[in-house]
Amino acid sequence: MRIAMIGTGYVGLVSGACIADFGHQVTCVDKEASKIDALNAGEIPIYEPGLKELVASNVRQERLSFTTSLTDGLKGAAAVFIAVGTPSRRGDGHADLSYVYGAAREIAAELKGFTVIITKSTVPVGTGDEVERIIRDLRRDVDIAVVSNPEFLREGAAIHDFKHPDRIVIGIEDERAKNVMTEIYRPLFLNQAPMLYTGRRTAELIKYAANAFLATKITFINEIADLCEKVGADVQEVARGIGLDNRIGPKFLHAGPGFGGSCFPKDVRALIKTAQDYDVPMRILEAVDSVNDTRKRAMARKVSAAFAGVLRGKTVAILGLTFKPNTDDMREAPSIPLIMALQDMGAKVRVHDPVGMQQAKQVLADVAYCEGPYDCVEDADAAVIVTEWEQFRALDFDRLKELMACPVIVDLRNIYRPEDMKRQGFAYTCVGRSSAFQPATVYVPSGQQVRPSAQSAAAVPRD
Numbered sequence: 122m123r124i125a126m127i128g129t130g131y132v133g134l135v136s137g138a139c140i141a142d143f144g145h146q147v148t149c150v151d152k153e154a155s156k157i158d159a160l161n162a163g164e165i166p167i168y169e170p171g172l173k174e175l176v177a178s179n180v181r182q183e184r185l186s187f188t189t190s191l192t193d194g195l196k197g198a199a200a201v202f203i204a205v206g207t208p209s210r211r212g213d214g215h216a217d218l219s220y221v222y223g224a225a226r227e228i229a230a231e232l233k234g235f236t237v238i239i240t241k242s243t244v245p246v247g248t249g250d251e252v253e254r255i256i257r258d259l260r261r262d263v264d265i266a267v268v269s270n271p272e273f274l275r276e277g278a279a280i281h282d283f284k285h286p287d288r289i290v291i292g293i294e295d296e297r298a299k300n301v302m303t304e305i306y307r308p309l310f311l312n313q314a315p316m317l318y319t320g321r322r323t324a325e326l327i328k329y330a331a332n333a334f335l336a337t338k339i340t341f342i343n344e345i346a347d348l349c350e351k352v353g354a355d356v357q358e359v360a361r362g363i364g365l366d367n368r369i370g371p372k373f374l375h376a377g378p379g380f381g382g383s384c385f386p387k388d389v390r391a392l393i394k395t396a397q398d399y400d401v402p403m404r405i406l407e408a409v410d411s412v413n414d415t416r417k418r419a420m421a422r423k424v425s426a427a428f429a430g431v432l433r434g435k436t437v438a439i440l441g442l443t444f445k446p447n448t449d450d451m452r453e454a455p456s457i458p459l460i461m462a463l464q465d466m467g468a469k470v471r472v473h474d475p476v477g478m479q480q481a482k483q484v485l486a487d488v489a490y491c492e493g494p495y496d497c498v499e500d501a502d503a504a505v506i507v508t509e510w511e512q513f514r515a516l517d518f519d520r521l522k523e524l525m526a527c528p529v530i531v532d533l534r535n536i537y538r539p540e541d542m543k544r545q546g547f548a549y550t551c552v553g554r555s556s557a558f559q560p561a562t563v564y565v566p567s568g569q570q571v572r573p574s575a576q577s578a579a580a581v582p583r584d
């Protein structure tokens with residue numbers, strides 16, 4: 122089947138490459154000429170494990186191509202996916218649907234015979250109705266079916282997720298679209314991936330409900346982590362203790378600096394807005410949004426606590442910038458508000474990320490970009506692990522101690538064990554583990570007077 126993919130970002134490129142790999146003929150279209158030029162030159166504009174090879178192999182076998190021309194992309198296409206961005210609208214948090222509606226108008230101009238238009242972007246309930254209205258208003262002569270097919274892939278594991286989905290959700294209002302959708306996903310269907318056919322509005326809501334639920338789960342365990350720190354409990358064990366309950370499950374119960382990324386924050390906000398429009402306030406999600414928002418910046422206090430609340434003049438090394446490992450995506454990464462808070466407190470910030478530095482340079486100013494973790498911690502008063510990249514899981518502690526001005530580690534992903542860190546001679550703070558909740562050590566440069574804060578029990582002058 123000939124398929125057009127409108128929007129060649131994370132979702133469009135991965136979906137296009139995977140669908141081509143199923144055996145279909147896919148043309149990925151994007152407005153950004155530099156992106157298409159790079160793809161045509163064999164370069165991948167994003168970091169996603171395995172994607173380069175998958176794209177190359179399908180391009181070689183002439184099943185996958187890239188163009189900036191929607192007219193070329195739509196030639197002979199029986200199905201057209203819309204995979205453009207739906208960011209938060211500036212000002213009110215609603216999903217900005219201008220790219221989706223823009224794409225719908227452009228598609229309308231090119232339609233010939235019966236075509237299935239599939240919204241893969243995450244869009245609020247009713248968007249499919251509006252896409253259909255826009256196209257029908259512009260082209261009363263053409264026959265279309267508008268389908269909702271939300272995407273659930275995770276960045277960093279996108280190809281695996283696309284090819285081994287927990288389910289494929291397809292919202293249709295026109296039975297004719299069913300055959301086309303079944304044909305597109307036939308290889309997955311044969312692997313028995315559950316295909317869930319629903320109404321179009323239901324499919325649209327399933328995507329938001331899924332993301333909002335996962336964001337709630339993370340926020341819940343983050344608040345439990347805060348309580349653990351106060352009452353002398355260990356959030357890792359609490360998470361395991363509740364996660365072993367099949368009704369709860371172990372995933373998305375990792376306490377940390379708060380969720381970020383290109384989806385959860387904006388999708389939670391968009392669902393809140395949709396619900397408000399229908400006069401069904403979502404109090405739980407309102408709390409999730411605001412708790413998560415405050416949390417990222419508040420993580421800076423974990424760093425300042427090691428210095429009696431005084432960070433002015435200190436150098437902080439940030440290990441990991443992207444919102445999670447195995448991606449270069451910096452959208453709404455917790456590292457951004459954390460670094461800003463550290464800078465507001467007067468700290469100098471050095472940073473390192475294995476693949477995200479290029480993207481980070483567009484959003485983070487006044488930080489020193491370092492080539493590797495050891496370069497980053499040189500002369501730093503504290504190192505903060507913000508993203509749990511594999512590279513940071515087995516750091517050479519002797520080398521760290523030699524390089525750092527103070528042996529202070531703030532581990533916002535709980536990748537190390539407090540007892541090990543203590544044995545290694547580090548002042549170690551993590552998230553929600555009381556075993557690391559020793560009275561905060563206050564590092565005072567020789568000759569400088571610092572009054573310990575309420576949380577700090579001891580001032581240890583540095584030798």
Ligand SMILES: NC(=O)c1ccc[n+]([C@@H]2O[C@H](COP(=O)([O-])OP(=O)(O)OC[C@H]3O[C@@H](n4cnc5c(N)ncnc54)[C@H](O)[C@@H]3O)[C@@H](O)[C@H]2O)c1
Binds near residue numbers: 150151153244
């Ligand atoms: N990134 C994820 O992990 C993920 C996962 C599931 C769902 N989603 C959803 O998928 C959608 C796309 O997300 P993304 O992360 O791929 O976005 P993205 O910003 O990486 O890519 C969107 C692309 O669409 C292009 N575009 C916009 N208008 C266009 C037009 N009229 N014609 C051609 N190209 C156009 C842009 O140039 C851009 O390259 C969003 O709704 C998002 O919420 C994302």
